Amino acid sequence: MRQGFDFDGATVLITGATRGIGRAAAEQMLARGATVLTVARSEAALAEVKALDPGRVHVLAADLARPDMAQAVARWVAAEHPDCAGLINNAAIMTHTRFTTPADRGLPGEDPRQAEIAREVAVNLTAPLTLTAHMLPLLLRKPRPMVANVTSGLAIAPLPDAVTYCATKAGLASATRGLRSLARIEGRDMQLSEVVMALVDTGLSAPAPRKMAPDTAARQMLDGLAAGRRRVFIGPTGVLSAIDRVWPAMADRIIAGKARGRDGGAYRPGVSGA
Numbered sequence: 001m002r003q004g005f006d007f008d009g010a011t012v013l014i015t016g017a018t019r020g021i022g023r024a025a026a027e028q029m030l031a032r033g034a035t036v037l038t039v040a041r042s043e044a045a046l047a048e049v050k051a052l053d054p055g056r057v058h059v060l061a062a063d064l065a066r067p068d069m070a071q072a073v074a075r076w077v078a079a080e081h082p083d084c085a086g087l088i089n090n091a092a093i094m095t096h097t098r099f100t101t102p103a104d105r106g107l108p109g110e111d112p113r114q115a116e117i118a119r120e121v122a123v124n125l126t127a128p129l130t131l132t133a134h135m136l137p138l139l140l141r142k143p144r145p146m147v148a149n150v151t152s153g154l155a156i157a158p159l160p161d162a163v164t165y166c167a168t169k170a171g172l173a174s175a176t177r178g179l180r181s182l183a184r185i186e187g188r189d190m191q192l193s194e195v196v197m198a199l200v201d202t203g204l205s206a207p208a209p210r211k212m213a214p215d216t217a218a219r220q221m222l223d224g225l226a227a228g229r230r231r232v233f234i235g236p237t238g239v240l241s242a243i244d245r246v247w248p249a250m251a252d253r254i255i256a257g258k259a260r261g262r263d264g265g266a267y268r269p270g271v272s273g274a
């Protein structure tokens with residue numbers, strides 16, 4: 001049986017644990033005996049998470065859209081929490097937009113479309129990759145460390161109203177596989193997992209009739225990581241993946257159909273989770 005990540009007594013950095021799935025995961029990691037490090041932008045929300053258990057929750061205000069921030073976070077961990085043995089790249093934003101319609105007006109002199117795409121790529125893909133690269137030297141000092149990347153069912157079959165978001169999640173899925181291959185060829189004993197997240201009731205996801213509770217999603221994520229799974233399928237994402245393997249056009253239609261069913265063909269532009 002594959003050895004999984006042992007949360008009991010471990011120190012884990014999870015980005016974006018101030019609300020939604022990350023917050024539920026932070027509470028559950030504490031219950032499993034872990035020390036939790038987290039970063040997010042809102043200092044008030046970080047103080048609330050810290051108050052859960054001031055001795056075992058450590059927070060840093062950081063905007064992961066900034067190019068220097070991932071390295072700053074890794075330096076904070078190395079200096080203050082060198083015991084850290086796990087990284088869960090969870091923070092993300094989602095922009096609902098159609099490439100077939102003009103983007104909202106941006107700042108003077110700015111291409112609003114480029115700015116929108118750059119920000120989403122920065123938070124969802126550049127930051128996790130940079131943070132992973134800067135954290136690996138520290139993590140690799142621990143026996144069997146873990147890096148887990150939270151992707152989405154939309155990395156398998158994309159949502160037409162959020163193609164940048166879906167591309168960042170597919171990129172993160174590919175990076176997880178690439179890093180796992182790197183660890184294998186270098187003979188490193190470490191866990192590299194992709195968490196394929198389902199539709200969960202948080203501020204990030206669009207309104208929908210049936211969404212999974214964040215607690216349930218977090219429990220499935222941590223159970224999967226504790227079991228050492230390479231791909232942790234949350235809710236129905238495993239079925240979506242199986243459909244995509246045999247009939248990709250059908251997987252695309254299922255997801256595009258959900259978008260249509262959600263709002264009768266109209267869509268709500270905007271950024272969620274930001």
Ligand SMILES: NC(=O)c1ccc[n+]([C@@H]2O[C@H](COP(=O)([O-])OP(=O)(O)OC[C@H]3O[C@@H](n4cnc5c(N)ncnc54)[C@H](OP(=O)(O)O)[C@@H]3O)[C@@H](O)[C@H]2O)c1
Pocket residue numbers: 015016017018019020021022039040041042045062063064065089090091092093123150151152153197198199200201202203204205272273274
């Ligand atoms: N909810 C879903 O249906 C769903 C479906 C598939 C995949 N996922 C994935 O699951 C993960 C968690 O999503 P969620 O629904 O729990 O999101 P959420 O409720 O919107 O929470 C996002 C977290 O990320 C932080 N964050 C956002 N932008 C940030 C930035 N620039 N710098 C630092 N922190 C930032 C937020 O804190 P601040 O705003 O204070 O910075 C917050 O703590 C994401 O990777 C998401 O893509 C979610």
